[in-house]
Amino acid sequence: MRTVQGAALDGLRARVRALAARRRPEHAGRTPRGEAPGAGRRPTMPGPGTETPGRRTPVKESSRYAVLAPPPTAVRGTTARAALTGVGGLLRGLARPRPGDVRTSAAALRALRARRGDAPALIRTRSGQTFLVLLDPQDLRRFYAEPVSLLAAAAPDKCRGLAPEESADSGCSRGDLRAEQRQVGAEVLASDRPVHPSCGPFLTALADEARHLTAPAGATGARTAPASLDLARARYAVQRAARRIVLGDAAAADEELSGWLTQLRAEGRSPRGGRVRAARSVHDKARARIEEYADRATDDTLVGRAARHADPTGTFDPVGQAQHWLQALDAVPDTLLRTLLLLGAHPAEQDLAAAEAAAEAVAGADRGELPRLRACVRESLRLYPVVPDLIRVTRAETEWRGVRYPAGTSLLVPAAFHQRDPERVPAAHVFVPGRWKNPGADRDIRMAPFSHGGGRCPGDQLGLMVTAALCAEVLRGHRVASTRPVLDPVGPLPATLDPQGIRLTLTRR
Numbered sequence: 001m002r003t004v005q006g007a008a009l010d011g012l013r014a015r016v017r018a019l020a021a022r023r024r025p026e027h028a029g030r031t032p033r034g035e036a037p038g039a040g041r042r043p044t045m046p047g048p049g050t051e052t053p054g055r056r057t058p059v060k061e062s063s064r065y066a067v068l069a070p071p072p073t074a075v076r077g078t079t080a081r082a083a084l085t086g087v088g089g090l091l092r093g094l095a096r097p098r099p100g101d102v103r104t105s106a107a108a109l110r111a112l113r114a115r116r117g118d119a120p121a122l123i124r125t126r127s128g129q130t131f132l133v134l135l136d137p138q139d140l141r142r143f144y145a146e147p148v149s150l151l152a153a154a155a156p157d158k159c160r161g162l163a164p165e166e167s168a169d170s171g172c173s174r175g176d177l178r179a180e181q182r183q184v185g186a187e188v189l190a191s192d193r194p195v196h197p198s199c200g201p202f203l204t205a206l207a208d209e210a211r212h213l214t215a216p217a218g219a220t221g222a223r224t225a226p227a228s229l230d231l232a233r234a235r236y237a238v239q240r241a242a243r244r245i246v247l248g249d250a251a252a253a254d255e256e257l258s259g260w261l262t263q264l265r266a267e268g269r270s271p272r273g274g275r276v277r278a279a280r281s282v283h284d285k286a287r288a289r290i291e292e293y294a295d296r297a298t299d300d301t302l303v304g305r306a307a308r309h310a311d312p313t314g315t316f317d318p319v320g321q322a323q324h325w326l327q328a329l330d331a332v333p334d335t336l337l338r339t340l341l342l343l344g345a346h347p348a349e350q351d352l353a354a355a356e357a358a359a360e361a362v363a364g365a366d367r368g369e370l371p372r373l374r375a376c377v378r379e380s381l382r383l384y385p386v387v388p389d390l391i392r393v394t395r396a397e398t399e400w401r402g403v404r405y406p407a408g409t410s411l412l413v414p415a416a417f418h419q420r421d422p423e424r425v426p427a428a429h430v431f432v433p434g435r436w437k438n439p440g441a442d443r444d445i446r447m448a449p450f451s452h453g454g455g456r457c458p459g460d461q462l463g464l465m466v467t468a469a470l471c472a473e474v475l476r477g478h479r480v481a482s483t484r485p486v487l488d489p490v491g492p493l494p495a496t497l498d499p500q501g502i503r504l505t506l507t508r509r
Contacts, residue, residue: 106495109135109417120400131391131412132405137424139400140445143392143413144453151392151411184316186458188306189325194461195368198245201300203368203469205244209252210473212237214506226481229340229474229504234333238470242329245466246302246322247293260286261327290319328459331386334499335467339380341502342431343471344480345487349376349433354479354509357472373468375436381449383431384497388416390451415448420495429492478506 112121118136125131134143143151190196213233216225239258243251251257260282267279290303297304302325306318343350356372390413398405422428424446426435435441445452450460457463474480484503487493 106414106417106420109133109414120403122405129410131410132400133412133414137418137445140413140418140448143390143411144445144448144451146392146453150395150398152395153392181316182458184306184309185321188302188309188321189459189462191458191461194374194465196462196465198300198302198305199368199465202245202466205241205249205252206466206469207473209237209241209244210470212240213470213474214478227478227506229337229506231333231337231499231502234337234499235330238329238333238336241466241470242326242332244301246325246329247290248297248301248304250296251293254289257286257289258326260289261323262330265327265330286323287319290322294319294322325459329463329466332463332467332470335377335380335384335386336470337499337502337504338384338497339377339467339471340474340480340504341483341485341487341497342380342383342493343376343475344483344504345489346431347489349431350475350480353471354475357476360472361476368465368469370465370468370472372433373471374464375433377464377467377471378436378441378449379431379433382419382447383429383493385416385419385449387451389413390415390448413448415451418446419448421446430490431493474506477509479509481505481507 112123112133113135116135118139120139121133121135123131123133134140186192196202213229214227216227239255240252243254243257263282264279264286267282294303294307297307299305299308303318303322306316306321309316309318343353353373353376356370360367360370392411394405394407394409394411396407398409419425420428426432441447443452450457450463482505485494485497485501
């Protein structure tokens with residue numbers, strides 16, 4: 001009796017023969033290497049460095065497209081081996097790839113969906129990694145709803161890190177123990193409240209440090225001189241504020257600590273050889289420094305709240321969590337710059353946000369809410385998410401659309417692709433903060449700037465409050481007068497915005 005595996009092997013051999021025939025020189029109309037079949041028969045997106053007449057910022061896609069093989073027949077009970085699609089370069093590694101780091105090409109994903117429909121696609125990267133890519137919203141709903149007992153939050157090789165420095169989407173899951181730790185962390189961060197209980201001291205720290213964002217460069221008394229805001233200045237101000245929020249005012253000037261944490265992240269998650277010893281040394285120094293601040297931290301700081309919080313399991317580590325929170329807040333400068341850049345390109349939205357910031361200054365008990373500015377930050381994260389691809393690993397054999405996949409299969413949700421999918425998201429490539437006024441927008445399964453379900457970032461509300469408050473401090477007394485790069489306010493926005501290249505000119509209102 002012929003098995004499913006045998007049939008799949010015959011089909012694979014046939015496809016190999018077909019591909020070999022297409023590569024022969026005498027084969028007219030062969031597909032160029034690295035280009036999706038049929039690419040020349042339909043309009044293509046402009047490549048990097050090209051511009052469309054009449055538009056200053058066209059949508060740019062990766063020029064490294066995948067070679068897509070014909071989709072296999074989905075037969076109930078078929079194994080993952082039979083479902084494997086030869087996609088080659090669909091996922092490409094980062095410039096310095098680390099375990100689990102991938103970047104998807106929207107053009108390749110659209111081509112894959114055009115060929116296969118919305119069925120999950122098992123693909124293999126050029127580096128040899130295999131991922132099951134989810135393209136249908138219903139599959140996304142299941143992905144976010146599955147418990148940690150079925151879907152781990154990270155690949156096993158990520159568990160070799162030296163410190164709890166990664167977010168919930170890249171940390172190592174340890175079942176019920178980790179769930180209880182996350183619950184304590186969520187209570188310390190007040191994840192269920194838009195305004196943190198320590199909002200007053202936090203906003204004071206943010207207002208103090210925001211002066212570094214708007215100070216005229218090289219001028220001490222020229223208050224009317226324009227200020228230039230870039231990533232270096234944003235990082236300096238945000239890191240000072242983050243140290244005050246997490247550890248207390250005494251840590252405001254401790255740039256050495258931030259340097260150690262930056263070094264730990266740069267070392268990667270799986271250092272080798274002598275770098276392991278060096279990373280451990282840096283980790284030990286950073287932990288000892290945080291412990292010093294934690295010993296005298298007040299209840300208005302995150303580490304103070306964590307140290308005094310009830311811990312029924314006795315496993316919650318306030319010092320390790322403080323390190324994690326400091327590193328998580330490192331994402332704020334990038335989002336802050338992108339949000340202000342988008343507001344600078346949309347003067348009407350900027351005026352409304354500035355009016356809200358001015359009114360919030362005298363709001364009293366309602367300080368920190370800033371619903372319009374929070375919508376602008378959410379829209380910035382929709383367009384340019386901090387985590388563009390979410391990865392989970394199955395802990396047991398699972399079945400998706402009638403195909404069985406073994407334990408250890410990596411599931412990938414291309415969140416950036418889904419959030420800007422023009423087939424399912426209205427005005428997908430346009431800055432529209434008003435879409436977040438819909439009460440159900442936060443539960444929209446297509447939008448995952450902070451993920452959903454059990455893997456949702458517990459610091460989402462705090463992150464929104466911090467970023468919106470910093471935007472308000474800038475806009476309360478200044479206007480984003482000019483920007484680099486220059487964005488088209490009506491045309492599609494670029495697919496990526498490198499914060500290193502953002503320059504904002506601020507003038508007094």
